[in-house]
Amino acid sequence: MATKDTGSILSRLPGVDALDSETRDGVLFALPYLLVFGVFLLYPLLKGLYMSLFDWNAFNPSQSEFVLAENYVRMVQDPTFWAAVRATALFVILTVPTLVGLGLVLALGVSQDIKGKRFLRTVFFSPYVLTVSVVSLIWAEMYAPQYGPINYYLGLVMSNPPAWLNSFTFAMPAVALATIWWTVGFNFVILLAARQGVSERLYEAARIDGASTWRAFKDITLPQMRSAIVFVTTVQLIASFQVFGQVFIMTNGGPNDTTQTLVMYLYRVAFRQQEFGYAAAIGYFLFVVLVAVSLVNYKFVGGDD
Amino acid sequence: MSTDSKTRFTIPKPKTVGLYVTLYGAAFLFIVPYLYMVSTSLKTEDFAFSQQPYWIPPEITFQWYQAVLQGAPILQWLINTLVIAGATTIIVVIIDSMIAFSLTKLDWPGKRIVFTVIIASFMVPIYANMVPLYTIISDFGLLNSPLAVILPFSAIPIGVFLFTQFFKDLPDSVIEAAKLDGFSTFQIYLRIVLPLMKPAIAALSLYTFVYTWNQFLWPLIVLQGETSFTLPVGIVTTQPTQVFQPGAEMAVTLIAAAPLFIVFLILQEHLVNAVQMQGTTG
Numbered sequence: 001m002a003t004k005d006t007g008s009i010l011s012r013l014p015g016v017d018a019l020d021s022e023t024r025d026g027v028l029f030a031l032p033y034l035l036v037f038g039v040f041l042l043y044p045l046l047k048g049l050y051m052s053l054f055d056w057n058a059f060n061p062s063q064s065e066f067v068l069a070e071n072y073v074r075m076v077q078d079p080t081f082w083a084a085v086r087a088t089a090l091f092v093i094l095t096v097p098t099l100v101g102l103g104l105v106l107a108l109g110v111s112q113d114i115k116g117k118r119f120l121r122t123v124f125f126s127p128y129v130l131t132v133s134v135v136s137l138i139w140a141e142m143y144a145p146q147y148g149p150i151n152y153y154l155g156l157v158m159s160n161p162p163a164w165l166n167s168f169t170f171a172m173p174a175v176a177l178a179t180i181w182w183t184v185g186f187n188f189v190i191l192l193a194a195r196q197g198v199s200e201r202l203y204e205a206a207r208i209d210g211a212s213t214w215r216a217f218k219d220i221t222l223p224q225m226r227s228a229i230v231f232v233t234t235v236q237l238i239a240s241f242q243v244f245g246q247v248f249i250m251t252n253g254g255p256n257d258t259t260q261t262l263v264m265y266l267y268r269v270a271f272r273q274q275e276f277g278y279a280a281a282i283g284y285f286l287f288v289v290l291v292a293v294s295l296v297n298y299k300f301v302g303g304d305d
Numbered sequence: 306m307s308t309d310s311k312t313r314f315t316i317p318k319p320k321t322v323g324l325y326v327t328l329y330g331a332a333f334l335f336i337v338p339y340l341y342m343v344s345t346s347l348k349t350e351d352f353a354f355s356q357q358p359y360w361i362p363p364e365i366t367f368q369w370y371q372a373v374l375q376g377a378p379i380l381q382w383l384i385n386t387l388v389i390a391g392a393t394t395i396i397v398v399i400i401d402s403m404i405a406f407s408l409t410k411l412d413w414p415g416k417r418i419v420f421t422v423i424i425a426s427f428m429v430p431i432y433a434n435m436v437p438l439y440t441i442i443s444d445f446g447l448l449n450s451p452l453a454v455i456l457p458f459s460a461i462p463i464g465v466f467l468f469t470q471f472f473k474d475l476p477d478s479v480i481e482a483a484k485l486d487g488f489s490t491f492q493i494y495l496r497i498v499l500p501l502m503k504p505a506i507a508a509l510s511l512y513t514f515v516y517t518w519n520q521f522l523w524p525l526i527v528l529q530g531e532t533s534f535t536l537p538v539g540i541v542t543t544q545p546t547q548v549f550q551p552g553a554e555m556a557v558t559l560i561a562a563a564p565l566f567i568v569f570l571i572l573q574e575h576l577v578n579a580v581q582m583q584g585t586t587g
Contacts, residue, residue: 022411022412022413022490023412023413023414025407025411025490025491026407026411026412026413026416027407027413028407029403029404029406029407029411029490029494030403030404030407030408030416030419032399032400032403032404033400033401033403033404033465034404034419036396036400036456036459036460037423037426037460037462039441039456039460040438040441040456040457040459040460041426041429041434041457041460041461041462042422042426043437043441044434044437044438044441045426045429045434045437047437047440047441048433048434048436048437051436051437051440061440106328106331109324109327109328110328112324114321114324114325114328116329119332120328120329120332121577122570122573123332123335123336124331124332124335125573125577126335126566126569127335127338128580129515129519129565129566129568129569129576130519130562130565130566131518131519131520131521131536131537131561131562131565132519132521132537133521133536133537133538133540133541133558133561134537134540134558134561134562136541137540137541137554137555137557137558138338138341138342138555138558139338141341141345141551141554141555142338142341144551146354146356147353147354147355147356147551149337149341149358152356152357152358153358181335181338186580189577189580189581190580190581190583190584191584192581193581193584194584228584231583231584232584238428238430241430242430242432242433244432244521244522245521245522248522249541263432263522266432266435266436267435267522267526270435270436270439271439271526276436276440279436280436280437283432283433283434283435283436283437284433286430286432286433287428287429287430287433287434290428290430290433291428294428
């Protein structure tokens, strides 16, 4: 009852004419979200920049010492930071092209005239609803050198299968493979919708003109699906840059920091070493890189959109 | 099945065969991790550690489920996760639909700037914000509380974006007609906009619920006591058996995965819609 009349009560407030009442209602309806948004998203963004200029005392913030750019200088000179940049770049290279490419292949396949579309869609999309812990625990056991099924079958065809998560070379590819299984379904369903949105008339016209399947793919499918492909690529870039759970659970950054990615290093610096100022600087670096990557991606791949 | 299509399928083209083999082969590979989880959770210790994989355990045991349910507060984690995901979803649907209504159907100075700032903040990863956000949550005295997860996740702008895309398509004439009938702004929102937006609300609710339920890093940081954990955090930070047991690990994993997986199987159309909405509007 009380809420039902809010609008009219407000518009009846003294000194509010018809025009102002819409402004007032507009602001009132925007306010709840803006409050949460301001306090838990915008404010931390600014506070992060501020904190990164201090040798921040995590236990007694008032004792923090202003150091200007020292945290950023330290970052540039920190070999562990650069190792984390390399590990993150490797993960991005291993996952993003595969996630987009495989998602596209599966989407084009399922959009054909075949039986069991719904079943296939359910199967390919299903891992996406699992939490990273579930995914990581399953794959960590499947990779186990002594009793895992992967090395059992590899052992049948090769003499020395890799130790996967304990291997300098194969730990990151192993984490990447688990990630692909987990999230390719997201790209797949978006690209599937995009492919189904392409008018069949275009393909008929191409057939009449005698265009090959490849030509039809290059000249119709790809351009028509362009914005969806740009979208999934951007989302995957952002997600892969921020990889944390998989490496934290499957390898804990090892062996020897080879899989310690940026967010994982950030977590360590902040919550194991309690160096909040330095961690905030790394966080800001990550933020700037992500913005740059998204903008570049939209500018060069996105074109007119 | 008409006889027409049958005769057409009796002589499949090699290309069609290739397509079926590829897709169903891939589907089989996608199912293998599930098979491994289920079968290992039912294996006795000897078979679980055996080098040869037994996809169908020769001997079935429920001991790991028993051990896990006794050894870890799984029910508590389930309730915590449900509270956090449920509350976040409710808050997000209410505040996001309100501001989206305001941005698309009400006219006020500065709303374009507000919209631009919200959309630009899409690129702010919650992880890059985690250190300052942690200090803010800590200053509010919210560490270990479900609110420590609920509030930051209610600030994520994707819902605002999706709702505005949908509200745009709502004809202004409907709103104008309601105004002429003497409806207040709030009544228009409650009695006209929300009922017309049911499909969008359903899709966004499910998406937010799944997204929040599955969060790992942020709950790991702000929930520090075993009894305040969510399922994703609990199952990796607490070992339910004294020594590592593959069977127990897979049992706890399956218990953690089951609730949302069942929801997914029932409501997958909505979830798929919610994901596809992002791609087609973005």
